[in-house]
Amino acid sequence: MSxxxxxxxxxxxxxxxxxxxxxxxxxLHEYPTPKNLNYFWNFGSLAGIVLVTMIVxxxxxxxxxxxxVDYAFDSVERIMRDVNHGWLIRYVHxxxxxxxxxxxxxxxxxxxxxxxxxxxxxxxxxxGVVILLLMMATAFLGYVLPWGxxxxxxxxxxxxxxxxxxLIGEPIVTWLWGGFSVDNATLNRFFSLHFLLPFVIxxxxxxxxxxxxxHGSNNPVGIDTTGNDxxxxxxxxxxxxxxxxxGVFLVLFCLFVFYAPNYLGHPDNYIPADPLQTPxxxxxxxxxxxxxxxxxxxxxxxxxLDAKLLGVIAMFASIGLLFILPWLDRSPVRSARFRPxxxxxxxxxxxxxxxxxxxxxxxxxxxxxxxxxxxxFIHLGMISxxxxxxxxxxxxxxxxxxxxxxxxxxxxxxxxxxxxxxxxHVPGKPMEKA
Amino acid sequence: xxxxxxxxxxxxxxxxxxxxxxxxxxxxxxxxxxxxGGLFGTFDRGALQRGYQVYNEVCAGCHGLRLVAYxxxxxxxxxxxxxxxxxxxxxxxxxxxxxxxxxERPGRPSDRFVMPFANxxxxxxxxxxxxxxxxxxxxxxRMGGADYLYGLLTGYQESVKGFQIPEGMYYNKYYPGNLIxxxxxxxxxxxxxxxxxxxxxxxxxxxxxxFLSWTAEPEVEQRKRLxxxxxxxxxxxxxxxxxxxxxxxxxxx
Numbered sequence: 001m002s003x004x005x006x007x008x009x010x011x012x013x014x015x016x017x018x019x020x021x022x023x024x025x026x027x028l029h030e031y032p033t034p035k036n037l038n039y040f041w042n043f044g045s046l047a048g049i050v051l052v053t054m055i056v057x058x059x060x061x062x063x064x065x066x067x068x069v070d071y072a073f074d075s076v077e078r079i080m081r082d083v084n085h086g087w088l089i090r091y092v093h094x095x096x097x098x099x100x101x102x103x104x105x106x107x108x109x110x111x112x113x114x115x116x117x118x119x120x121x122x123x124x125x126x127x128g129v130v131i132l133l134l135m136m137a138t139a140f141l142g143y144v145l146p147w148g149x150x151x152x153x154x155x156x157x158x159x160x161x162x163x164x165x166x167l168i169g170e171p172i173v174t175w176l177w178g179g180f181s182v183d184n185a186t187l188n189r190f191f192s193l194h195f196l197l198p199f200v201i202x203x204x205x206x207x208x209x210x211x212x213x214x215h216g217s218n219n220p221v222g223i224d225t226t227g228n229d230x231x232x233x234x235x236x237x238x239x240x241x242x243x244x245x246x247g248v249f250l251v252l253f254c255l256f257v258f259y260a261p262n263y264l265g266h267p268d269n270y271i272p273a274d275p276l277q278t279p280x281x282x283x284x285x286x287x288x289x290x291x292x293x294x295x296x297x298x299x300x301x302x303x304x305l306d307a308k309l310l311g312v313i314a315m316f317a318s319i320g321l322l323f324i325l326p327w328l329d330r331s332p333v334r335s336a337r338f339r340p341x342x343x344x345x346x347x348x349x350x351x352x353x354x355x356x357x358x359x360x361x362x363x364x365x366x367x368x369x370x371x372x373x374x375x376x377f378i379h380l381g382m383i384s385x386x387x388x389x390x391x392x393x394x395x396x397x398x399x400x401x402x403x404x405x406x407x408x409x410x411x412x413x414x415x416x417x418x419x420x421x422x423x424x425h426v427p428g429k430p431m432e433k434a
Numbered sequence: 435x436x437x438x439x440x441x442x443x444x445x446x447x448x449x450x451x452x453x454x455x456x457x458x459x460x461x462x463x464x465x466x467x468x469x470x471g472g473l474f475g476t477f478d479r480g481a482l483q484r485g486y487q488v489y490n491e492v493c494a495g496c497h498g499l500r501l502v503a504y505x506x507x508x509x510x511x512x513x514x515x516x517x518x519x520x521x522x523x524x525x526x527x528x529x530x531x532x533x534x535x536x537x538e539r540p541g542r543p544s545d546r547f548v549m550p551f552a553n554x555x556x557x558x559x560x561x562x563x564x565x566x567x568x569x570x571x572x573x574x575x576r577m578g579g580a581d582y583l584y585g586l587l588t589g590y591q592e593s594v595k596g597f598q599i600p601e602g603m604y605y606n607k608y609y610p611g612n613l614i615x616x617x618x619x620x621x622x623x624x625x626x627x628x629x630x631x632x633x634x635x636x637x638x639x640x641x642x643x644x645f646l647s648w649t650a651e652p653e654v655e656q657r658k659r660l661x662x663x664x665x666x667x668x669x670x671x672x673x674x675x676x677x678x679x680x681x682x683x684x685x686x687x
Binding site for chain 2: 035074077080081087088091232236237240241243244247248250251254255257258259261262267268270271280
């Protein structure tokens with residue numbers, strides 16, 4: 001570490017004592033990055049920016065919000081009406097949650113396609129799954145705070161899931177509620193935890209980045225970088241690329257914030273919570289729909305485990321199995337570009353997840369196709385849930401053995417002539433220039 | 435949520451909810467043109483003021499508007515003098531005073547709209563057991579928004595064949611379940627507009643829907659005006675970032 005690279009005497013003085021500038025130089029400037037990253041690699045930094053946006057808007061909202069069953073709804077409306085630009089801050093926060101999930105879902109599916117979870121990045125991936133779980137908890141808690149009908153009934157349904165745990169389920173639910181129903185104590189602790197968890201997320205994100213910078217980014221070809229020809233410094237190449245991506249994101253995001261701020265929400269949440277009146281359909285926010293579908297798809301008891309408990313287990317398992325994904329998929333090849341069979345099943349999984357989302361948004365008893373009453377959403381949900389687990393638990397281990405990968409190029413920089421690697425440069429470069 | 439479901443359903447060719455209808459199922463309200471829709475939407479001040487008149491003379495007997503203050507009425511084009519007069523014509527319960535007594539006083543612009551009933555039970559008792567919901571957020575709190583509200587106000591009809599209407603209920607083709615406890619609130623010439631607009635049911639329904647769209651989203655004009663500026667700025671910025679990106683990366687290849 002050379003101490004002479006800073007000519008500014010103040011920077012030099014500080015850096016000698018606390019090497020912040022050296023750190024920034026290493027991790028943000030020189031940080032060697034594969035040169036072939038496509039735009040799917042934008043979503044990590046984008047997620048970080050949205051996280052910061054959520055924390056900043058959230059802190060401002062908390063200055064005006066009152067976590068009390070009698071005042072919560074009205075305090076939110078006060079933010080919307082009487083706080084200067086309060087509507088903007090709240091709509092950014094509201095739609096920011098959706099944007100955060102869209103970005104993180106794309107980020108995760110990018111990792112699935114290019115095998116970013118494989119050695120030596122298993123812990124990086126697992127930390128990412130922890131972030132997803134924390135995000136889901138935070139989003140759920142936050143959705144309760146406006147104390148609308150969906151807030152209240154969503155909280156009731158989700159906390160009741162824990163009553164499925166045998167013997168200790170009921171006491172756990174009472175403990176979570178801080179009473180015998182979702183009430184003021186519940187709202188208070190949800191507010192407290194909704195304030196706390198984002199900072200826990202920041203902590204795990206730091207670990208996520210440390211783990212990332214240990215081995216560097218994976219890349220669309222999925223092979224290790226072999227030398228300086230393969231790598232470019234993060235700044236200015238990826239800083240400017242990330243900034244451009246941020247610009248595109250902000251245009252789309254602002255379309256929602258300014259022109260369709262409630263498009264992704266449910267109208268019922270503009271009705272104050274009423275414990276005596278259950279809404280006809282209780283649906284979670286869109287980003288929970290696939291998990292909600294899995295939860296409801298288990299309708300049968302197995303031995304002493306009842307359907308409700310199995311549904312809860314299945315829902316948590318659908319994310320939990322991502323923790324062991326690096327060991328389910330044993331194929332030595334990372335990128336789906338060189339895995340002809342996996343590549344196709346990858347897209348089947350993507351479609352399966354969309355279908356789970358549709359199932360989660362509909363009532364289980366409604367027919368999927370009008371006129372075909374025998375085939376209801378519950379059936380579609382069961383099939384797509386089964387396929388989800390089949391993909392991870394059976395297909396991936398099986399493909400690791402039976403799939404014959406296409407030949408890999410020798411390096412990222414090497415133009416591949418012939419063979420299966422014809423895609424190496426085609427999708428990489430034109431996308432960067434597009 | 436349903437909109438998303440419908441889009442996803444269409445994408446994947448699956449049955450969209452609400453396409454098949456039977457008696458007892460509400461029709462989807464027809465789409466209307468609203469001046470506050472679109473990228474540059476603004477409220478028509480005339481319609482807002484007529485809508486306030488309809489609310490005040492027809493709806494306010496049963497429905498509250500508890501999130502709106504009289505001072506907010508300056509935003510629909512009334513002068514401060516007019517607002518003061520409107521507020522002063524209402525009786526507000528205040529207190530306790532120095533003697534510890536509650537007392538009544540004329541309203542002030544800073545007061546929220548006076549509620550028609552003292553509490554929920556009083557509202558139910560006066561309305562055959564049904565609770566007339568607060569209208570402040572009604573347009574935002576219903577699927578279909580302004581279209582739905584307009585549809586509801588104009589959607590009353592005699593029952594369809596084979597559909598029994600219980601005592602004290604009314605048939606409305608856009609109301610979920612079709613049975614609504616509120617009788618058709620609007621009749622032709624039910625109010626007299628000072629601007630000589632003919633007060634048909636359709637006209638009044640339209641005006642009051644515009645007014646209630648404003649009470650639900652009073653920020654809509656400011657939001658859309660700011661949105662245009664923000665978007666223009668972002669599009670130019672993003673274009674410039676793209677040019678820089680291209681230039682920086684061209685050194686590489």
